[in-house]
Amino acid sequence: MALIDLHCHLDLYPDPEGVVAEAVERGVYILSVTTTPSAFKGTRKLASPSSRIRTSLGLHPEIASAREHELALFESLLPQTDYVGEVGLDGSRPRRISLDRQASILMEILILCARAGGRTITLHSRGAEKLVLDVLETEPLAGLPILHWFTGTKRQIDRAVERGCWFSVGPAMLSSERGRKAVATMPMERVLPETDGPFGEANGITLMPWQAMDIVPELSRLWRMNMTEVYRQIANNFVFLLGAAPRYDHGSSIRWS
Incomplete structure (x- = not known):
């Protein structure tokens, strides 16, 4: 059974x-997101390129306004990774x-991604689901969007699917x-x-990367499938995602095998 986060x-x-040491021992596939461009290089050093861990270049919306000056650094680092995140919008009360x-800022990031040939982009949308979709639609060449923890309406989910979101x-x-x-x-x-670890929790305990697949029992109930079928569906989704992700040659071996 593949472990994926x-x-x-x-x-x-x-x-x-x-x-990281335990995740590598368990063979977990991880997309390690960052909150600022200045955190990217240090976070990438946590795992060997030969591991199943990939690091994405982020500028989290909760601090994007304060760290807007790091957009130049974001642009300079973008050729070093296939993945962008965590980026997006936060419409919760303190940040509205x-x-x-x-x-x-998000529009500028999407434009940079489009100019670079597209990226796989993981997006935050709390309290701003509609606006995130509006902004995504302004730059269709930005890449492949993954909506993280998306709790929009059915209509918004249908719209996201039409846009090609995961x-x-x-x-x-x-x-x-x-x-x-x-x-x-x-x-x-x-x-x-x-998992959204270490922020994601289950029963008040911080989730670890190898616990992302703990969603399987609940998905089994929601999808009315047995757990073996759910594991297979998730594994197939991951393989398909890798095939659908933007492809380009930037001279480094950072793609998942």
Whole structure:
């Protein structure tokens, strides 16, 4: 059984080296997201290129306005990775005031991705689901979007599917009725596992990367499939995602095998 975590903040665990060592031993496929461009190089050094861990270049919307000056660094680092994230918009009460600025920054990031040939992009959308889709539609060549912890309406999910979006879903998301309702609406062939660790929790305990597949029992119920079929569906989704992701040659061996 493949272990897959498509959205995890490895550098923000209390003991990132220990988490990486265990993840490598278990053979977990991890997309390690970052919150600022300045964190990218240090986070990438946590794992060997020969491991199943890949590092994405991020500028988290919660701090994007304060770190807008790092966009130049983002642009310079972009050729070094196939993956962008965590980026997006946050419309929660404390950050709603900066949404216009966040949207401008996200647009600039998507333009940079399009100019670079496209990237696989993992996106935050809390409290701003519609606006994230609006911004994505302004730059269709930006790449392949993965909506992380997306709890939009059925109409918004249908719209995201039409745009070519995927969805990463974790145990923490499935612990709420709103999350389960959203996942039940998503096409099963577009669903991928995540933990959002160390922020994602289950029963008050921080989720580890190898626990992303703990979504399987709940998906089995939502999809009315046995767990073996759900594992197979998720594994097939991951393989298909890799085949669908933007392809270009930037002279480094950073793609998952």
